Amino acid sequence: MRTLHDVCAVDPRRPPREVTAVMMVGLAALAGLTLVGMISNASSTAFVVLDVGVAVASVLCVPLLARRPVPGAAALALLATLSPVATTGSTMGTYYVARNAPLPDAVGIAVIGFGANLVQFLWRPMPGIDTFWFVLLDAAAHAALLGVGALFRSREQLIRSLLERAALAEADRDRHADEARLAERSRIAREMHDVLAHRLSLLATYAGALEYRPDAPPEQVARAAGVLRTGTHEALEDLREVIGVLRLPDGDGPDRPRPQPDVPEIGRLIATARASGMDIAYSAGYADPTSLPGASARTGYRIVQEALTNARKHAPGAPVRVRVAGEPGEGLNIEVSNDAATRSADATLVGSSAGLIGLAERVDLAHGRLTHGPHAQGFRVVAWLPWPR
Secondary structure: OOOHHHHHOOOOOOOOHHHHHHHHHHHHHHHHHHHHHHHHOOOOHHHHHHHHHHHHHHHHOHHHHHHOHHHHHHHHHHHHOOOHHHHHHHHHHHHHHHHHOOHHHHHHHHHHHHHHHHHHHHHOOOOOOOHHHHHHHHHHHHHHHHHHHHHHHHHHHHHHHHHHHHHHHHHHHHHHHHHHHHHHHHHHHHHHHHHHHHHHHHHHHHHHHHHHOOOOOHHHHHHHHHHHHHHHHHHHHHHHHHHHHHHOOOOOOOOOOOOOOOHHHHHHHHHHHHHOOOOEEEEEEEOOHHHOOHHHHHHHHHHHHHHHHHHHHHOOOOOEEEEEEEEOOOEEEEEEEEOOOOOOOOOOOOOOOHHHHHHHHHHHHOOOEEEEEEEOOEEEEEEEEOOOO
16 A cells, blocks of 8 residues: 555656546545535635635646646645635645655745645634644644655655666676676687697697608608697687587586696606607606695796797797796796707788787786797797796
């Protein structure tokens, strides 16, 4: 069931029809009850006609009050100067304006309503009450209407503000979640780029060896074919893994990538590259890597992996030197250098410098340093990664 403040708590610019109808019916009922009492005590027919006309006019002013609160409340207050029948309508108008209009407008209507009731009392005094007490009660009633209406208005504004803040906070939370999801997917794609580039370049090396050495011993051909089969299977598994993750709406699930390799896995990486025919001199002189931060450990592995991939692409047959050294407090130092190529590079393997660009971004995210460029007759990649005590 709607209370008076619920009925009045509407947008005065576009009031619902049912609210206006409820207000009209309620005012008509109260005015009718007041009119019955006025008729039974009427001293002349003229006052009866006036009271009936004022009651009808008060009810007809309700739509104006609903659409334009200040003029509607002022009209009801002016009708209250003529008859006590309009007092209920004037009271409703004062509360309605206090509930839905700015405070200066509400104060003005309250003053008008107070004055209208005072004029009515002076013209048609109520028996049994003197002027002083009427003025006191009239002022207290309008002050209460003004205060209660303003209180409910402030409360609704506060609730509306809190709801808007909650909506903004929820939208902001969703935006941050989307950004985190996109960042995670970008990280996954970057990891898979490094892995696939290394695997595919390794497969291309083996395939090239089979192409240029068709007279190789059967055991070498079988070993190369086995490497091709294993590498192709692993590359497909990695590709299926990243595609599955990127398809998931939340970047999580059964297809989530496996843990990424780190510095201790560099030895295995070197062994695989040597098996493909690369001449690699590897020097490892680092402390226990368990205290190495995860970002530095993974980035160190990717640096060596990308450098070997580039050496295989751009300097086939050239000797490669890999040095990994470091300890807590000093940081992790990585250097990968290769001499000039001993044979022409395969044009199908030579690509852009996107790998080094991505590597620089990865090192920057790990708060490290990376330099790369020509060195003597070859190319060198040097990196430093943080390793706190």
